Amino acid sequence: MPSTFIRVLVAIGGFIVGVLLVLSGFYLYPFPHVSRTARVMPDFGAGKDVEVYALDGHLDRPGTTVSITQGSETPFAPQPSGVQLLSEPAIHGGLALITRLRDERGEIVGIATELESVHEDSRLLTGKLMTHTTWTVVLPGHGGLFLYQVEDNWWLATRIVGPALLTGRPWRGQWRNLNTLGPLPNGHGRIVAATGDYAERRGTFVETAEMREFTPTGKMDFTMELRLALEPSMDPNSTSAP
Amino acid sequence: MRDSPTQLFAATLLTLWTSVASSQDQLAEYSNPEPGEKVLAFYSKMPEQAVAVTHSGHVGLGFFPADIPKFTEPGIRTGLIANLKLADANGQVIGFASELELFPYASPADADDVRWNTGWALAIAGRGMIFLEQIEHSGGLGPKVIQPTRASGKDWVGDWKITTTVGPLPNGRGRIIGGTGEFAGIGGSFVELDRLTRFTVDGNMDVELELRLFTK
Numbered sequence: 019m020p021s022t023f024i025r026v027l028v029a030i031g032g033f034i035v036g037v038l039l040v041l042s043g044f045y046l047y048p049f050p051h052v053s054r055t056a057r058v059m060p061d062f063g064a065g066k067d068v069e070v071y072a073l074d075g076h077l078d079r080p081g082t083t084v085s086i087t088q089g090s091e092t093p094f095a096p097q098p099s100g101v102q103l104l105s106e107p108a109i110h111g112g113l114a115l116i117t118r119l120r121d122e123r124g125e126i127v128g129i130a131t132e133l134e135s136v137h138e139d140s141r142l143l144t145g146k147l148m149t150h151t152t153w154t155v156v157l158p159g160h161g162g163l164f165l166y167q168v169e170d171n172w173w174l175a176t177r178i179v180g181p182a183l184l185t186g187r188p189w190r191g192q193w194r195n196l197n198t199l200g201p202l203p204n205g206h207g208r209i210v211a212a213t214g215d216y217a218e219r220r221g222t223f224v225e226t227a228e229m230r231e232f233t234p235t236g237k238m239d240f241t242m243e244l245r246l247a248l249e250p251s252m253d254p255n256s257t258s259a260p
Numbered sequence: 261m262r263d264s265p266t267q268l269f270a271a272t273l274l275t276l277w278t279s280v281a282s283s284q285d286q287l288a289e290y291s292n293p294e295p296g297e298k299v300l301a302f303y304s305k306m307p308e309q310a311v312a313v314t315h316s317g318h319v320g321l322g323f324f325p326a327d328i329p330k331f332t333e334p335g336i337r338t339g340l341i342a343n344l345k346l347a348d349a350n351g352q353v354i355g356f357a358s359e360l361e362l363f364p365y366a367s368p369a370d371a372d373d374v375r376w377n378t379g380w381a382l383a384i385a386g387r388g389m390i391f392l393e394q395i396e397h398s399g400g401l402g403p404k405v406i407q408p409t410r411a412s413g414k415d416w417v418g419d420w421k422i423t424t425t426v427g428p429l430p431n432g433r434g435r436i437i438g439g440t441g442e443f444a445g446i447g448g449s450f451v452e453l454d455r456l457t458r459f460t461v462d463g464n465m466d467v468e469l470e471l472r473l474f475t476k
Binding site: 164 | 311324328329362381
């Protein structure tokens with residue numbers, strides 16, 4: 019008859035194996051939303067005016083990104099040195115980014131900020147690590163856009179950021195992803211308001227990303243794009259904001 | 261040696277005069293709620309609650325952090341972005357925000373009263389987001405504060421309250437243009453109120469900022 023010690027050992031071992039199996043299940047489970055890039059992107063912008071604005075960051079040279087900060091020093095390296103962290107309890111789960119934007123010719127044509135807050139419906143069980151994200155875009159001479167989307171970062175967290183932080187080794191590759199998950203039924207984000215040339219133009223948008231490297235210190239080689247799909251303007255009059 | 265009562269009186273008068281002279285309040289009447297309006301206010305203090313501030317240098321203000329990349333490219337050199345933390349009336353941080361400004365070519369550091377367009381995005385933790393647009397004016401910041409500071413080489417210290425909002429609504433207020441979460445469907449107007457108490461030689465400010473939203 020096994021001793022109490024062995025029984026306890028077996029129980030602990032069984033618990034650990036069970037946890038690992040559950041985590042592996044979540045890691046490997048093909049959550050439907052993870053494959054949305056292939057489903058959503060081919061039809062994006064069909065019949066619409068599509069505009070693309072890009073931002074980037076690099077390890078070996080400056081990118082368009084001006085500032086990134088969040089609640090702590092990880093997962094993304096705060097930049098520049100001395101930028102304030104969102105360290106207070108209420109905003110610890112937030113992220114704030116400032117960037118310049120390039121047009122499709124590579125010219126700097128605008129400035130923008132991205133603000134992210136943790137989405138209350140994020141669940142391990144559903145494979146969703148979501149944020150409420152707003153983009154505010156100013157394109158001097160053209161107008162401004164206030165954009166809102168729900169983002170999902172499950173793949174980014176489990177395949178790129180998590181492994182790099184856990185192993186202490188950089189992730190390298192070429193990962194292209196549609197970050198936007200909604201809130202619109204077709205999986206696009208919403209244009210909340212627009213001014214100047216964009217005033218009264220209905221449309222949607224998505225945020226896509228290409229990650230090429232992510233280091234354990236949170237530095238990245240990446241490109242992100244804001245893709246707008248706009249209906250033709252119905253009212254040439256514009257409001258006053260940028 | 262102790263001051264005489266006359267000297268003390270004169271010193272008090274001088275202090276009072278200095279205080280009045282430095283207090284150049286420009287608070288617009290439309291900064292107060294109309295009957296039936298509810299007020300929703302958010303506050304921020306700079307430099308304590310500044311997250312990051314950048315522009316091209318065109319506007320005569322400082323940068324935070326000092327080595328933040330600047331908007332030097334021709335297409336964006338009249339732009340400014342300030343990311344700030346937001347607090348409630350008790351000073352508790354409850355959110356964060358981005359202010360995006362697009363200035364004319366005339367700099368508020370040089371011209372008497374410059375007007376520019378501003379967009380705000382507010383992220384209020386656990387509640388939702390709010391989007392605002394306004395026209396702001398400098399109200400004489402250049403000649404009253406920036407130029408004397410540059411000329412003297414000394415920080416400006418005073419107490420100047422100003423409603424920076426001058427539109428685009430006919431009553432002078434800015435417009436609440438939308439929201440999400442708890443603020444979905446929000447509408448109404450708002451003003452930005454700034455209280456400037458220091459302007460340093462390198463362009464940094466001690467400012468208490470209030471975003472005062474008026475909803476029905």
